Amino acid sequence: MDDAVLRLSPPITFEGLSPVTSVFYDDVCRQVFAVRSGGAMGIVVKGPEEHFNHTFRMPDQGPILAIKFSLDQTVLAVQHVPDTVVNKERGSVKLMKSHSFPVNWFLYNGKTTTLLTCTGAGGNTLQPFLIRSGSLFKLAKFELDFPPSGKPGALNERDFILAEVYNQNYILVVKHQPRGNSSLGGEIVVFNVNKDSSPTKCHILKVERGGKLAVNIVDNLVVVHHQTTKKSQVFDVGLPGETDGYVVYHDAVLWTDTCLKDGEQMESESNGIYGQNGLIFQPDVIIDAKLGKLWLLEFDVEPVYGLIKSPTNLVNFLLSRKNAKGVVLDAVRRLLQGDCSLLEIGKVFDFVVAIYQAHHHAATLPQVFGKPRELGPSVAAPWRVVIIQKDMCLSVFTPLIRTLSGVQSDKYHRGQSRLSSILVEYARSLHNYHMPVDFFVLELLATTLIRDKAFQLLHQLLQYGTIRDSKQMACLLLSLSNDYPPAEQIALDMLKRLNTANEQILEILLNKGQIFTALRFLRKLGLLQPSNAALDIRKYLDAALASNNKMVFFPVFKFFEQRNLKMYGSPQFKPPEQYEVYVKKYKEMFLEAQDSEVVVINS
Known part of the structure; x- marks a missing residue:
């Protein structure tokens, strides 16, 4: 499967x-105990x-x-009879705080240290507690305006789940029966x-x-x-849904089967997650006590692409899954390669x-009193997948460029235009979120725009600061000047705005192999005049x-011979001994081309 x-x-x-x-x-502690003969034959x-x-x-x-x-x-x-034992050092339990009231049943979540009790003569009043740093906080009690089972009467603890989702504590109430006359399904009501x-x-x-429902997180x-x-339905309360201003209504993101990790079905329909003997424990444990097996329920992100049709919901969903970075990048790349709109x-x-x-x-936020600042909104929460610019270039944009290199010319031009967009x-x-665009992204962008002949757009991006001034970008533009x-x-102009020294500009041009551009730059600066004898040619x-x-x-070579002619009345280099290697190389290359037309470097 x-x-x-x-x-x-x-x-x-x-x-x-x-x-x-x-x-x-x-x-x-997520431990199962098999006790033989009360412990005498082993635990x-x-x-x-x-x-x-x-x-x-x-x-x-x-x-x-x-x-x-x-x-x-x-x-x-x-516990053999209803009493309590134990302190690690003294062999006793110390009472920290107590509340006296009749309790019909209770639920406790050890991870979130949340306690939910059901009280009241009618058995329909819920009293939650939070345990924090050894203190017991009694929260406001509340009553449900509906019976989860669909029948009036006392509440059943099996219809309630204490859960932590996205670092937030929730009470989940399972309504097994249809929501109304026009509906066939139950619902899960979630309280913050x-x-x-x-x-x-x-x-x-x-x-x-509707019918018998069980829940895992x-x-x-x-x-x-x-x-x-x-079958099982998968819900993500982190995704948007319909809302009346108070409550958000969610449809299932996925409707799926559950199988063993190797892809095989369960051994018997009577066992496992959907069987009569399967017991569900929070957050992700399934136990068949009769069969003697404990499973952990896992979510596999690999098959998700194609199961969620909306591109935005797909990526938003994947960005909140653990260990999903590669899947997110693959999904984004496939969306860009497809017909997803801009x-x-x-x-x-x-x-x-x-x-x-x-x-x-x-x-990068400064620490406050030696402690890191809070991450803030849920968008910065630790479960979120972080995709940096380097990831996008290596795993998304570069593969797109490779794909384009192998297509026919007409498809290439359409693909190049889409890649530019x-x-x-x-x-x-990146610009809207005030994030500086890394150079390798700008390099891809500028190169692609020039190949796509989108020169006006390139000018606009430079003008509005989306492509910011830098020596690297200036050198890139110089290397693209042939196109x-x-x-x-x-x-x-960019180098001048950066107040880069003329000598540095010339070094950059030469290092990039832009020799003709360097010579034209020298001419604009007037540094090629015969009066500038200090120029090291x-x-x-x-x-x-x-x-x-x-x-x-x-x-x-011929360019500087012409300069020598203007300076000394002769094309020879002075002093000759410093230029022997160049003259010799010229003769080796062009001994038979003395009368060749001289190429003039225009300003």
């Missing part, structure tokens, strides 16, 4: 339920973290109600939880089918499993650059020789 984005990890096996074996699961503890695996025995003191390790794995708590305000309804996830995605169809491409670039800018600024969009996005002669003057002859091009060396 190549298009299955949900996969189960290789199973962690343990001894399954039997008359002598009891199975317990601790959702805080095997396993979990995703192998260093948390243990094997030991203990006396059989009667039926075990619960068994857990402390977070540091140094204290084992076993924080200690500064009462829980508020913020999202509603529209499930396409994987890679900041809400995954809703539907037992009847044996408007959509611009939006895609804005998503990418917004995250890049946020992380760049967060990394794409690069301009990327530069625009676009005005680029030479643009480059020289050997470096220009050296540069001409270094080009290994007779058609460069010949006109440069």
Whole structure:
């Protein structure tokens, strides 16, 4: 099943339920306990973290109600009857704070340290708590305006999930039954939880089918499993949806199967994630206690391209997935190679650059009292994929250029024009987010615009500062002056604005092999006049020789012979001994071309 984005990890096996074996699961430390004969015949503890695996025995003191390790794995708590034990040092528990009220049931999330209790005579009042730094914060209680099961009466703890999505605490309420007379599906109602305000309804996830539903949280995605169809829906509350100003309504991003990591189906329909024996634990654990297997649910980003039709939703979705950088770059490249409109491409670039800018600024902000500044908006959150300009050039734009080099001429011109527009969009996005455009992006942009003969657009980008002045850009423009002669003057003007010394400009031109341009620049500055006897013409002859091009060396040599004629009344170089190597080389190259027409270097 190549298009299955949900996969189960290789199973962690343990001894399954039997008359002598009891199975317990601790959702805080993510450990499964297989207890044989009350512990007398051994207890095997396993979990995703192998260093948390243990094997030991203990006396059989009667039926075990619960068994857990402390977070540091140094204290084992076993409950035989409803009472409490243990402090690591003193062997006792210290009461920190208490609230007295009747409790029908409770849920606790060890990762977010959120406690939800159900209270009230009718069993329909919810009282949440947050535990922070050893303190217990009692939040405002609230009642649901709907019964999750579709039937009036007390609330059922199986309909509630405490979850963390994008670093935000939520209470998820599962409504298994259809949303109304005109709908066949259930829904997941999401409440925002924080200690500064009462829980508020913020999202509603529209499930396409009613019936028995189960929920996992994987890679900041809400995954809703539907037992009847044996399929799962994937929701992303980070994506935009319809809203009434208070609540955002989300359709599923994906509707998919779940398979084992090697692509095989589950061993039996009665087992696993959709089976009668499958138990779902938060955030991403599935246990079949009878079969004796524990799986972790994983999200595979590779098959996503093509499953989400909207380019903006696709890239926005992928940018929030872990380890998805290569997939994001591949998706962007494929979108640019396809028929995606420039408007959509611009939006895609804005998503990418917004995250890049946020992380760049967060990394460069000064520290406050020795501590890093907060990242700020969710766009800078650590789960976001950061695509820098170098990534775009190496993995997106350069492959596009390679693709163009192998197409027919008519398609090449259309492709070159589209590439120009794409690069301009990327530069625009960087400019709008106040990010300096790296030179290798500008190099691609300027080169592509000149090849596409989009000279007016190039002028505009230079004029409005999208392509900023730099020595590197000036040299690039000089190197492109054969294709676009005005680029030479643009480059020289740029170098003057940079207050670059004339000698530096000449060195840059010579290093870039722009010898004729350097000589024209000398003439404009009046430095070729016979009165300027200090001019060292050997470096220009050296540069001409270094080009290994007779058609460069010949006109440069004859150019300086003409200058000698004006200065000394003779074409010979003075003092002769300093120019013997050039004269000798000239004779070797052009012994039979003494009467050749002299190439004149015009200003």
